[in-house]
Amino acid sequence: MTPRARIDIRAYACPLTWVKTRIALERLAEGDALEVLLAAGEPLDNVPRSAAEEGHRVLAAEPAPAEGPGAWRVVLVKGAPREEPA
Amino acid sequence: MALSERRIARYARQLILPGLGEAGQERLLAARVRVVGAGPVAGPALLYLAAAGVGTLWVDDPDPSGEGDAGAWIHPPDGRGRPRTAAAVEAVRAASDLVEAGVLRPGAGPTAVLVAGAAQDVARAVAEEARLLGLPHVVAEADGEGGAVTVVPVGAPCYACAFRAGHGAEPTPAATAQVGALAALELVLLLSGAAQAPEGRRVEVVRGQPMARATLRLPGCACAGAAARPAP
Numbered sequence: 501m502t503p504r505a506r507i508d509i510r511a512y513a514c515p516l517t518w519v520k521t522r523i524a525l526e527r528l529a530e531g532d533a534l535e536v537l538l539a540a541g542e543p544l545d546n547v548p549r550s551a552a553e554e555g556h557r558v559l560a561a562e563p564a565p566a567e568g569p570g571a572w573r574v575v576l577v578k579g580a581p582r583e584e585p586a
Numbered sequence: 587m588a589l590s591e592r593r594i595a596r597y598a599r600q601l602i603l604p605g606l607g608e609a610g611q612e613r614l615l616a617a618r619v620r621v622v623g624a625g626p627v628a629g630p631a632l633l634y635l636a637a638a639g640v641g642t643l644w645v646d647d648p649d650p651s652g653e654g655d656a657g658a659w660i661h662p663p664d665g666r667g668r669p670r671t672a673a674a675v676e677a678v679r680a681a682s683d684l685v686e687a688g689v690l691r692p693g694a695g696p697t698a699v700l701v702a703g704a705a706q707d708v709a710r711a712v713a714e715e716a717r718l719l720g721l722p723h724v725v726a727e728a729d730g731e732g733g734a735v736t737v738v739p740v741g742a743p744c745y746a747c748a749f750r751a752g753h754g755a756e757p758t759p760a761a762t763a764q765v766g767a768l769a770a771l772e773l774v775l776l777l778s779g780a781a782q783a784p785e786g787r788r789v790e791v792v793r794g795q796p797m798a799r800a801t802l803r804l805p806g807c808a809c810a811g812a813a814a815r816p817a818p
Contacts, residue, residue: 518602523601
């Protein structure tokens with residue numbers, strides 16, 4: 501699956517890592533993939549988890565040494581919009 | 587229009603709320619709100635709306651700051667006698683430089699109205715004017731230890747239909763702050779689109795406890811007639 505968009509959030513800290521990812525997902529259509537370059541540690545722990553919690557699919561999470569030391573590549577697939585809590 | 591990096595950083599925690607997102611934040615940025623009243627109820631509401639990222643706030647209050655404004659969040663202790671609007675605009679600008687703030691001018695063209703602590707006859711007149719213009723509006727009234735917030739999306743039962751007389755007691759500072767902040771929250775829900783298919787409702791605050799009820803149209807009320815034209 502070729503990602504429709506790609507963002508690099510290695511320069512950001514929480515909560516902007518997830519904010520940036522969420523905005524990028526918001527701009528895609530359901531079923532589109534988003535490639536996220538992020539740093540190991542907190543972003544790698546939290547961004548895929550937050551995405552899964554909001555109904556998106558985590559397609560891949562793998563080290564991306566070609567992008568720089570400590571870089572990871574995460575591919576998310578946008579899920580269906582979920583019912584908002586009442 | 588995409589949000590700037592500064593706005594994304596400023597509203598980060600709000601942007602990730604369910605139902606809001608970038609689109610909701612952009613709707614807030616595009617909103618131009620006329621705030622009627624610049625006293626103790628309006629103070630927390632203005633600061634809340636500024637912090638939430640409402641694009642433009644126009645303050646509308648003919649009175650100078652008086653004794654009761656000392657605990658009103660936006661009025662300095664030595665500000666008595668100055669126009670309330672001046673202190674309100676200064677407070678909003680100090681709270682956020684990402685918001686346009688000013689005194690309401692004729693022909694300003696707001697997209698929504700917040701009535702915050704205005705006298706009963708003023709609240710009625712302003713709410714009716716907003717309804718006829720097709721603008722969503724929220725009316726906040728503090729009363730004793732509580733008060734009420736009436737939410738009127740376009741097409742909902744009007745403020746007069748929803749009105750219930752309060753006790754008319756002098757509101758406590760805590761009541762004014764709570765009712766003002768609650769009114770701002772309700773307006774943010776309306777403007778951002780976070781409230782999907784919003785309905786008219788009235789939130790009564792009794793000793794700190796808010797209780798929301800859907801509002802009902804009074805039989806024969808003019809607000810049941812031809813739908814007010816939607817906001818441009």
